[in-house]
Amino acid sequence: MGRVQGKVALVTGGASGIGLSAATLLAKEGAKVVVADFNVEGAKEVAENINAQGGEAIGMFLDAGNENSIKEAVEQTVQHFGTITVLFNNVGLTNLQKDLDVVNLDLEEWDRLMNVNLKSVLVGSRYAIPHMAKAGGGSIINTASMAGFTGDVVRSAYGASKAAVVNLTKYIAAQYGKDKIRCNAIAPGLILTPAAKRNMSQQVLDIFAKYNALPYHGEADDIGYTAVFLASEESKFITGQTIQVEGGHYIANPSAPDFMELMRQAQK
Ligand SMILES: NC(=O)c1ccc[n+]([C@@H]2O[C@H](COP(=O)([O-])OP(=O)(O)OC[C@H]3O[C@@H](n4cnc5c(N)ncnc54)[C@H](O)[C@@H]3O)[C@@H](O)[C@H]2O)c1
Numbered sequence: 631m632g633r634v635q636g637k638v639a640l641v642t643g644g645a646s647g648i649g650l651s652a653a654t655l656l657a658k659e660g661a662k663v664v665v666a667d668f669n670v671e672g673a674k675e676v677a678e679n680i681n682a683q684g685g686e687a688i689g690m691f692l693d694a695g696n697e698n699s700i701k702e703a704v705e706q707t708v709q710h711f712g713t714i715t716v717l718f719n720n721v722g723l724t725n726l727q728k729d730l731d732v733v734n735l736d737l738e739e740w741d742r743l744m745n746v747n748l749k750s751v752l753v754g755s756r757y758a759i760p761h762m763a764k765a766g767g768g769s770i771i772n773t774a775s776m777a778g779f780t781g782d783v784v785r786s787a788y789g790a791s792k793a794a795v796v797n798l799t800k801y802i803a804a805q806y807g808k809d810k811i812r813c814n815a816i817a818p819g820l821i822l823t824p825a826a827k828r829n830m831s832q833q834v835l836d837i838f839a840k841y842n843a844l845p846y847h848g849e850a851d852d853i854g855y856t857a858v859f860l861a862s863e864e865s866k867f868i869t870g871q872t873i874q875v876e877g878g879h880y881i882a883n884p885s886a887p888d889f890m891e892l893m894r895q896a897q898k
Pocket of ligand 1: 642643644645646647648649666667668669672692693694695720721722723724746773774775776817818819820821822823824825826
């Protein structure tokens with residue numbers, strides 16, 4: 631028996647990266663999965679691959695920036711599989727050209743990122759919760775980011791939107807816990823998904839590597855497996871939490887790697 635056998639999961643942004651991993655792993659562990667993405671061809675391909683491996687999935691279009699589209703995805707999930715018991719609100723955008731420091735960031739981009747990264751979590755949850763309550767419970771999982779816990783030189787809107795996702799997670803958990811609906815978030819550090827590779831040069835990756843406690847970068851499955859855990863009954867007493875999956879990048883005194891280097895030099 632799979633770890634999420636019998637559950638019905640809607641995974642947003644499921645055509646690529648973290649969403650693709652979560653959709654695939656949830657299906658492997660017995661969930662029926664709806665893969666929803668702006669890239670509808672990609673979503674259908676992921677669903678076909680899941681079905682070819684003996685799982686059960688469908689792919690569909692979703693625009694996470696549009697309330698009606700999110701509502702439609704939830705309703706179609708229920709229509710097709712009879713209910714929805716797992717919602718992975720995973721879509722999120724960043725824009726290194728326009729989402730800059732506070733003085734220079736583009737205010738329209740601020741609104742767009744708040745809409746896609748934050749409001750989509752609210753709207754998806756709003757439409758899924760009544761179905762989950764009717765089903766006797768459910769698990770909502772939101773993709774936050776370590777950018778929601780720290781300050782940085784750019785991506786102010788992204789960081790603020792993800793910090794808000796962390797707190798909205800607690801509000802949902804507090805409000806619907808009595809309906810046995812849990813809500814948790816995952817805050818990834820750098821994960822080598824297509825988006826990260828697209829956005830980051832080798833120089834940037836090297837900086838991340840230098841400050842990770844672990845000697846490797848994160849991969850999509852590191853988040854996918856965390857999502858399976860949060861979707862499953864293994865986490866049935868965990869709600870309102872954000873699990874940081876970040877390779878120990880943020881755990882030490884920020885100057886620790888430099889002191890380590892100093893000690894290495896002194897031992898020579
Ligand atoms: N990769 C990282 O290092 C990292 C770190 C922290 C947080 N995250 C978060 O993880 C989540 C997934 O990121 P990823 O790295 O897997 O990205 P990705 O680009 O590999 O996948 C994102 C998917 O979302 C889809 N998408 C984009 N906008 C959409 C919209 N409006 N409606 C529906 N689908 C849309 C894309 O088509 C794509 O398939 C995001 O919320 C991101 O902020 C990623």
